[in-house]
Amino acid sequence: MQAKMTMETEYTVDEVAQHMEPNDVWMVIHDEVYDVTKYLLDHPGGIEVLIEAAGTDASDSFDNAGHSDDAFDLMVPFRIGRVQNSANKKSKIPTAMKPPTEKFNSSRDYPNPNRITLTCLSLGIAATSYGVLKYKCGISAFTPSKMPQMNTLMHVLSTLAMPITSSPSTATGYLKGLLGSSCILMGCTALAIKKSFSIIMNDTSFRKLPPHLKLPKPVERDPLLQRGWLDSVSSPVPLTKKILIAPNVYRLVFSLPHQQVMLGLPTGQHITITATVGGEKVTRSYTPVSNNLDYGILELVVKMYPGGKLTGGYLANLQVGDKIHLQGPKGAMRYSYGLCKKIGMLAGGTGITPMFQLIRAICENNRDTTEISLVYASQTEDDILLKEELDNFSQLYPNLFKVFYVVERPSPTWESGVGYITKDVAAQRLPLPGTDVKIMVCGPAGMVSSAKKFLKELGYETPGASPKMSDQVFIF
Incomplete structure (x- = not known):
């Protein structure tokens, strides 16, 4: 050994x-x-x-x-x-x-409750005996003037013990009552003192563990509350709300098994919805806009395409109370605090959902100082999803989060970007390439393809065929 x-x-x-x-x-x-x-x-x-x-x-x-x-x-x-x-x-x-090695020394370290209890019992017996002798011999024989060595307290006790009548029968009853009550009082006093010391000195454990060691009893918790619902055996979840937030775009709110369970989805990952549409099994991936702080619910923002197999043929027809089947977590991104110092984001349409999940996680964590720059492209102003939430984050956390909107068909009063996300827009709005910088892209295929090209021209690394956490440019 x-x-x-x-x-x-x-x-x-x-x-x-x-x-x-x-x-x-x-x-x-x-x-x-x-x-x-x-x-x-x-x-x-x-x-x-x-x-x-x-x-x-x-x-x-x-x-x-x-x-x-x-x-x-x-x-x-x-x-x-x-x-x-x-x-x-x-x-x-x-x-x-490890077992205790030092023998406990009660006389040196702590008062011994047993010793104090015996002392109290002795004092009680002495007081009772004194009362009995006083009754037998008479008060005059034990006054302080004749016995100056007697304590004043004992004199008071003896006075209380005096018979209130000289009748023999009454005196005998009084003497029995005095003895009985004294014994009861001594027992209660001794028990109270011992219990008090047991509480104060933690008599059940202070001999075994040092006072600074914290070893609470293990708490039995529902595994769902610790790990999340997606880590368990999934069951269908019902739709509780269906809200139109933009043309053909709905916020779908689903209820988890109970109100105190979290989804259990790592930040940056997504879930899949599977359904049988027209006799064909169809699966699509979606990133929730809710996160693990939203107990009991799952929220999705989904655009319903009329020709879409899952959206147009299934999700668009969902009614409150209908249930869907989910699977997850899925995806290569698992964001955690300290991943990098700066993040640049390029999003288009519903590609804002994974970005929003990351933005929420960073801004709502008061220890995370990662800086985010988002460029978000939409066809019209009405097509900008989660704009109110994004604007709130930019106002509440101006040092952490900045957003720039680009609209293809703006109104006359539009004051932000116009057209598409271009190389020039990215150069102005994204952080410069570096080892502590990551760029994240999510949106329509045409936008993603264009972004890969101009990001390479700007000096960023070319992403691989399949996304990895280590990629400088991560494609959702």
């Missing part, structure tokens, strides 16, 4: 700090080095929590999170070594994982 520990891999703090990218996450927990990259998606606290701690010593955060005992077993497969020069340190593994 000693030889095995000697050969164990050791890392310096600087080496650990180099692994702090979303696709390469190391951290230190109590001098142990862990590579949690493959655990990001399974972490119940969310991806962002681990990414923020990447490359650092996360011991305090880990302890304060209040993990259950099985968390330590889950960590084992991700352990890759120790921090250099930590072998001679005292282990900082939570005390709950």
Whole structure:
């Protein structure tokens, strides 16, 4: 065993700090080095929590999170070594994982409730005995003037214990009552004192765990509340609202199984809707405009094309109460905080939906400082989808989000861009090419094809045949 520990891999703090990218996450927990990259998606606290701690010593955060005992077993497969020069340190593994080594010294560290209880019982017995003797011998024999060593408190107690009558029968009854009530009072007092000390000193656990260690009982939670509905066995969801928001464009709102469940869709990914239309199985992909903060619902913005198999032949005919079948998550994009510093977006028509999902996630996260520049093209002003929401984000977060609209057929009062998204428009509105910049494109096929060409001319990398997270230009 000693030889095995000697050969164990050791890392310096600087080496650990180099692994702090979303696709390469190391951290230190109590001098142990862990590579949690493959655990990001399974972490119940969310991806962002681990990414923020990447490359650092996360011991305090880990302890304060209040993990259950099985968390330590889950960590084992991700352990890759120790921090250099930590072998001679005292282990900082939570005390709950190893037996206590120091014997508890009650006389030195804390008052002993049993000792205090015996003291109270002794005082009670002494007071009762004194009352009985006083009754037998007479008050004059025990007055403070004749016995100056008696305490004033005992004198008061003896006075209370005096018989109120000289009748033998009454005196006997009084004496029995005094003895009975004294015993009851002593028992209640002793029990109250012991219970009080048990609460104050946490008598059930303070001998076993240090007072700073937080180990709450594991909470039983519905898996749907932790992972999301899409990670479970999907069932049909009913349509609850159908709102026309632009010509042939509807906002469809579906209800999830219960109000407290989240969809569970990673930011940047999409779902698919499958239906049988005219005897043919048809599947189409859509990105919700709702996100995991919108509990209990799923919202889609869909343009209904008259000749579209799924939209014109199925979704356009949906009525409130009808159910659809969903699948997901799907897609290569999984946005997380720290992916890049600047994002340029080119969107056309309903291609705004994946962009809007990212915009919401960034603007609504007060720790995300990613800057977004959106160029959004539509045929007319009425065709601009989610314009109110986009304008609100640009006003509330002017340092994070900027939007520029381009309309093919503008009205006389239109004050923004006219025509199409061109190379010149992109050069003026998008961030300059760089290692910390990503460009995202979604829209009609003609717009996407044109964007690929002029983005290459502007110095951006050419995207691959299939989109990948590592692409500088990502095509949804």
